[in-house]
Amino acid sequence: MNEKLIVSTSPHIQTSYGTRKLMGNVLIALIPAVVAATWIFGIRALILIAISTCSAMLFEHLWCMVTKQNTTIFDLSAAITGVLLALTLPVGVPLYVPIVGTFFAIIVAKCLFGGLGNNFMNPALAGRAFLLASYSLPMTTWAKPFYYKTGAVDVVTGATPLKLLKAGEALEVSYIDLFLGNMGGCMGEVCALALVIGFIYLLVRRIIQPHATLAYVATVALLGWLFGYQGFMTGDPVTSVLTGGVLLGGIFMLTDYTTTPTTSLGQIISGILAGALTIFIRVKGGYPEGVCYSILFVNILAPQIDKLVIPKKYGA
Amino acid sequence: MIRTFKGGFHPEEHKHLTESKAIVSLAPPKEVVIPMSQHIGAPCKPLVGVGDIVTMGQKIGEPTGFVSVPVHASVSGKVIAVENRPHTGLGTCMAVVIENDFCDTVAETVKPVDVDKLSAKELIEAIKEAGIVGMGGATFPTHIKLSPPEGKQADCVILNGAECEPFLTADHRVMLERPKDVIDGLKIMMKILDVKKGYIAIEDNKKDAYRLTKEECKAEADICVMLVKTKYPQGSEKQLIDSVLRREVKSGQLPIDAGVVVQNVASAAQIAVSLRQSGMPLVSRVVTVSGSGVETPQNFLVRIGTPLSHLAEAVGVKEGIKKVLAGGPMMGVAQYTLDAPVIKGTSGLLFFTEKEYHHYEPQSCLRCGRCVQHCPMRLMPFMIMANAELNNLDEAVKYGLKDCMECGTCSYICPSRRHLVQTIRVAKSQLPK
Numbered sequence: 001m002n003e004k005l006i007v008s009t010s011p012h013i014q015t016s017y018g019t020r021k022l023m024g025n026v027l028i029a030l031i032p033a034v035v036a037a038t039w040i041f042g043i044r045a046l047i048l049i050a051i052s053t054c055s056a057m058l059f060e061h062l063w064c065m066v067t068k069q070n071t072t073i074f075d076l077s078a079a080i081t082g083v084l085l086a087l088t089l090p091v092g093v094p095l096y097v098p099i100v101g102t103f104f105a106i107i108v109a110k111c112l113f114g115g116l117g118n119n120f121m122n123p124a125l126a127g128r129a130f131l132l133a134s135y136s137l138p139m140t141t142w143a144k145p146f147y148y149k150t151g152a153v154d155v156v157t158g159a160t161p162l163k164l165l166k167a168g169e170a171l172e173v174s175y176i177d178l179f180l181g182n183m184g185g186c187m188g189e190v191c192a193l194a195l196v197i198g199f200i201y202l203l204v205r206r207i208i209q210p211h212a213t214l215a216y217v218a219t220v221a222l223l224g225w226l227f228g229y230q231g232f233m234t235g236d237p238v239t240s241v242l243t244g245g246v247l248l249g250g251i252f253m254l255t256d257y258t259t260t261p262t263t264s265l266g267q268i269i270s271g272i273l274a275g276a277l278t279i280f281i282r283v284k285g286g287y288p289e290g291v292c293y294s295i296l297f298v299n300i301l302a303p304q305i306d307k308l309v310i311p312k313k314y315g316a
Numbered sequence: 317m318i319r320t321f322k323g324g325f326h327p328e329e330h331k332h333l334t335e336s337k338a339i340v341s342l343a344p345p346k347e348v349v350i351p352m353s354q355h356i357g358a359p360c361k362p363l364v365g366v367g368d369i370v371t372m373g374q375k376i377g378e379p380t381g382f383v384s385v386p387v388h389a390s391v392s393g394k395v396i397a398v399e400n401r402p403h404t405g406l407g408t409c410m411a412v413v414i415e416n417d418f419c420d421t422v423a424e425t426v427k428p429v430d431v432d433k434l435s436a437k438e439l440i441e442a443i444k445e446a447g448i449v450g451m452g453g454a455t456f457p458t459h460i461k462l463s464p465p466e467g468k469q470a471d472c473v474i475l476n477g478a479e480c481e482p483f484l485t486a487d488h489r490v491m492l493e494r495p496k497d498v499i500d501g502l503k504i505m506m507k508i509l510d511v512k513k514g515y516i517a518i519e520d521n522k523k524d525a526y527r528l529t530k531e532e533c534k535a536e537a538d539i540c541v542m543l544v545k546t547k548y549p550q551g552s553e554k555q556l557i558d559s560v561l562r563r564e565v566k567s568g569q570l571p572i573d574a575g576v577v578v579q580n581v582a583s584a585a586q587i588a589v590s591l592r593q594s595g596m597p598l599v600s601r602v603v604t605v606s607g608s609g610v611e612t613p614q615n616f617l618v619r620i621g622t623p624l625s626h627l628a629e630a631v632g633v634k635e636g637i638k639k640v641l642a643g644g645p646m647m648g649v650a651q652y653t654l655d656a657p658v659i660k661g662t663s664g665l666l667f668f669t670e671k672e673y674h675h676y677e678p679q680s681c682l683r684c685g686r687c688v689q690h691c692p693m694r695l696m697p698f699m700i701m702a703n704a705e706l707n708n709l710d711e712a713v714k715y716g717l718k719d720c721m722e723c724g725t726c727s728y729i730c731p732s733r734r735h736l737v738q739t740i741r742v743a744k745s746q747l748p749k
Contacts, residue, residue, distance in 0.1 A: 010649070
């Protein structure tokens, strides 16, 4: 044995679950949502998702080139941002909209703050918030599900359940339709089934913890029932959860590593806070939907929650 | 229900390489190097000089402090040097080098004691004189754990048969091949501590050892053989106490404060040998030699002081070795030379090639919280590290700097490959004493 030996302190082995493998698993968990979006809103949905994903990775690569760093696109976090941002868009937006959105998400919200791990807001949601402010009409023009099956070339618009509810109208969609995604809305948020499949996959592979998501969904259901549009205890908990971006945000954004508290209790707190804020914006705010802003708000609180919620140590 | 603790992780075990291989007695080398420090605590003072003739089992190092045990010659022969030599844990250490005469002449002092007649105090003295330490790797002197300070009383003894480090199968083989010794050692310790309850905790990846030990304990009403979940760091004292008894040792305290004494299974078997059987002190131990860099992985019974190179020759080492470890991959020490000898705590010798050794560049913390979720002490490693890097030691203590036992779970689990436990170790050394 003539080799020079490597000497370092223990441990001498490491998990095979590096960042790329974790992020790759999140991408796999997003496949059902992408498939559902394409099924419900047609091939245009897939094109938008592809543009968004490619532009997100391209922006990150360009940033790394300009700042003379090794490229970080292979950690796949930019790809997740791209897919997630696309899933929060209506299918009718112009094709350049996701490019603008990913520019803001990747360059402004992520890279300017130091890249993966140092961003203080979820990049995809920051990008969506920017788009909602900049392109408010296309960002709130919703397509009818399966419009492409009628032979229509242009996107046929329709209202989202939340918009109808906010306007005080009755909702004539069954729970089954709500669960399967037969309603208007953002591309990735309508099909609860696909999102739940992704959630279960992430839990089984132990990529995320369930606390934040469950606390969020439970809070939205409870407060959605208590504070209905027609007064106290007039809401419907199931509709509250199945409409809008509750599941998409709760499963894929509220569990985003960097912007979520690290302790179980901290995650529950962030879920409850976000849930309360979601319902508050829905019922009292100017927008029919409050998922995006509520999650962005608790993102900012995450580091503080980690400082305040310290687990009880062994033997303490 | 298999018992366990909260946190930790299940690594790839790699135990199949050696778990079914019976212990082979390795022929002693021409020359043994016996370090004067083979335990936690004060090093020994050499009792012999160059040219002295020594016999096997003869005391050649005298303890110099309270936390210390003597060391003994593991072969008979002539002392050819008393000098600093490489050491698996300390870099270098004063050692007595003995040229083996291959006669294994046993010292006159080597004889068993009458276990049933001796008082607890005399038994403790006999264990100390036999040089017995924690053979799982920590090498804490066994007799000290068996002599609780005034006012403290143990109510049970736990034998640690977890062997949670990947690759290592030395304790597993001892439990399979010498179950009676293990149980006898436990009974002697229970007698010394005057406790009515003994536990033998075995991880559920060693069901054969569990079944055998349980079978052997059929008539022992006081001994409970228990399966614990295969998980690192199950073999850590505090975690094992939690798993077996659902008790927590308070921060800054010792297991005895929770009424428990934890001892390694191989140490128990050694007590049976040194006190009741041949009377031979601790001069040999079982070492697992394994890893992808080894031709024929083995469990060897090795004389203390055998150079690591002697073990390497016995198993055949392949090309392309990257790392050599004394101990397991989670807590073991990387070696820079094979000239260092096997000591009382050397549970394994691992040869890692590229298959096990990966170099990763650390990335920014993702704040994913995996270190928090897996920390067996329920600390916040990433917050300790972040504050330690800024030299905010007071803040780091808040997140658990002082409570860290340096098991390395955080560094293993980190997807960003950050040097968590390594940074924490440095910060701990900077804490005011």
